[in-house]
Amino acid sequence: MLSPTHRIIEALLFSAREPLTTEQACLALQETVDLGILVNELNEHYDQSQSPVWIQSVAEGYRLMTRPEFDPYVRRLFQSRGRVKLSASALESLAIIAYKQPVTRIDIDAIRGVDSGATLRTLIEKNLVAARGRQDGPGRPLLYCTTPHFLEYFGLNTIRDLPGIKEIEALFSDSAEQSEPQQDASE
Amino acid sequence: MSYNVKLNVFEGPLDLLLFFIKRDEINIYDIPIADITREYLTYIGIMESLNLHIAGEFIVMAAMLISIKAQMLLPRQVNQEAEETEDPRTELVAMLLEYKQFKEAAMRLRSLEEYQARYHAVQAHNPTTDFDPDLFLTDVNLLDIGRFFKKLLDKMPRPTYYQIETIKTTISQQSQIIRALFENRHRMRFSEIARRLKNRIEVVVTFLAILEMIRAAEISVSQKTVFGELWLTRKVQEPAHVIANS
Numbered sequence: 001m002l003s004p005t006h007r008i009i010e011a012l013l014f015s016a017r018e019p020l021t022t023e024q025a026c027l028a029l030q031e032t033v034d035l036g037i038l039v040n041e042l043n044e045h046y047d048q049s050q051s052p053v054w055i056q057s058v059a060e061g062y063r064l065m066t067r068p069e070f071d072p073y074v075r076r077l078f079q080s081r082g083r084v085k086l087s088a089s090a091l092e093s094l095a096i097i098a099y100k101q102p103v104t105r106i107d108i109d110a111i112r113g114v115d116s117g118a119t120l121r122t123l124i125e126k127n128l129v130a131a132r133g134r135q136d137g138p139g140r141p142l143l144y145c146t147t148p149h150f151l152e153y154f155g156l157n158t159i160r161d162l163p164g165i166k167e168i169e170a171l172f173s174d175s176a177e178q179s180e181p182q183q184d185a186s187e
Numbered sequence: 188m189s190y191n192v193k194l195n196v197f198e199g200p201l202d203l204l205l206f207f208i209k210r211d212e213i214n215i216y217d218i219p220i221a222d223i224t225r226e227y228l229t230y231i232g233i234m235e236s237l238n239l240h241i242a243g244e245f246i247v248m249a250a251m252l253i254s255i256k257a258q259m260l261l262p263r264q265v266n267q268e269a270e271e272t273e274d275p276r277t278e279l280v281a282m283l284l285e286y287k288q289f290k291e292a293a294m295r296l297r298s299l300e301e302y303q304a305r306y307h308a309v310q311a312h313n314p315t316t317d318f319d320p321d322l323f324l325t326d327v328n329l330l331d332i333g334r335f336f337k338k339l340l341d342k343m344p345r346p347t348y349y350q351i352e353t354i355k356t357t358i359s360q361q362s363q364i365i366r367a368l369f370e371n372r373h374r375m376r377f378s379e380i381a382r383r384l385k386n387r388i389e390v391v392v393t394f395l396a397i398l399e400m401i402r403a404a405e406i407s408v409s410q411k412t413v414f415g416e417l418w419l420t421r422k423v424q425e426p427a428h429v430i431a432n433s
Binding site: 013014053063064065066068070071074078085086088089092094095096111113114154156162163164 | 244
């Protein structure tokens with residue numbers, strides 16, 4: 001059975017535009033709650049009632065989503081939701097940024113062996129990547145990182161959930177200064 | 188030798204080289220540089236023959252391949268300090284391996300993208316703090332728009348026009364008419380005159396004419412009851428000097 005708190009969380013999820021965080025839920029409820037537990041209970045309830053929606057843990061928050069089996073119908077009705085897939089070059093650049101962040105454009109170009117300027121602009125426009133600070137050294141180039149929207153787009157909770165990041169890290173273990181502090185914490 | 192390569196599929200020279208390596212099942216650590224350079228240059232030739240713009244990166248890679256090939260043809264320097272001489276392909280191999288890793292990572296991102304695309308967020312439209320109700324019209328029909336338009340028109344400062352007409356009726360003219368109406372009678376009802384009056388101005392002027400005639404002692408006015416009929420009585424004097432007065 002759902003408690004009034006569950007129903008409030010449900011209402012918050014329905015009205016939220018971005019993933020709901022624990023802080024937001026506590027603020028709205030005016031009390032300290034474990035949103036993760038409440039979400040699990042809500043998801044159990046959704047499973048039992050064969051609800052067309054469920055709560056996904058994404059971008060360090062929670063978001064109410066339709067279940068994948070309804071995708072064809074939703075897509076048919078809202079054609080704009082049939083997302084345009086990212087180009088191969090965009091994905092390549094994004095992969096480099098995601099696994100090696102923060103990186104400069106020169107780093108990306110060096111790995112891909114091609115100029116990535118236009119691709120990088122597209123990724124910034126799509127709010128998948130953002131410039132965060134500058135690298136010390138000649139020219140003080142901009143450093144690029146992935147955004148919370150990147151996590152949402154790929155259905156990841158944190159950047160640590162990227163598949164195979166350990167293998168990638170092992171590959172660059174000799175260049176430890178390039179690894180993300182966040183990634184180090186996951187070890 | 189026929190080439191069955193899809194153009195524009197390659198993201199760059201490294202991608203093209205990886206394609207050759209995969210297709211020919213080449214050991215990435217022992218790349219036959221002579222063969223792969225020939226393949227690579229042939230591909231660039233195809234691009235040229237198709238008048239495709241060849242990005243500078245492809246030329247740079249061609250130069251690198253030729254340079255490696257040249258180094259491999261040269262007799263190896265006997266290096267006594269190092270146990271092994273460095274393979275001129277090392278740098279290229281490192282580049283290919285690094286690129287290959289990220290190409291594979293990109294493919295994993297692709298599958299995540301496809302997986303996540305099947306979920307649709309329950310989307311709420313948040314009212315923003317700078318919400319301006321005037322900018323949003325909800326449930327509006329044509330009638331509402333018409334009503335708003337009218338409201339707007341009503342609020343507008345209306346230009347007001349006053350038409351000033353020259354009053355053609357004159358006091359002397361009306362006096363003449365009154366005199367003519369008397370004919371040979373001495374008394375006459377006001378309503379008899381009023382019947383002939385067409386507009387407000389004529390009424391006003393006729394009244395003024397009557398007052399003037401009273402002032403000139405040409406006529407006198409009497410009324411038996413309040414709001415009752417007005418009686419105009421002609422005096423027997425000659426009206427000549429009255430006309431001169433008016």
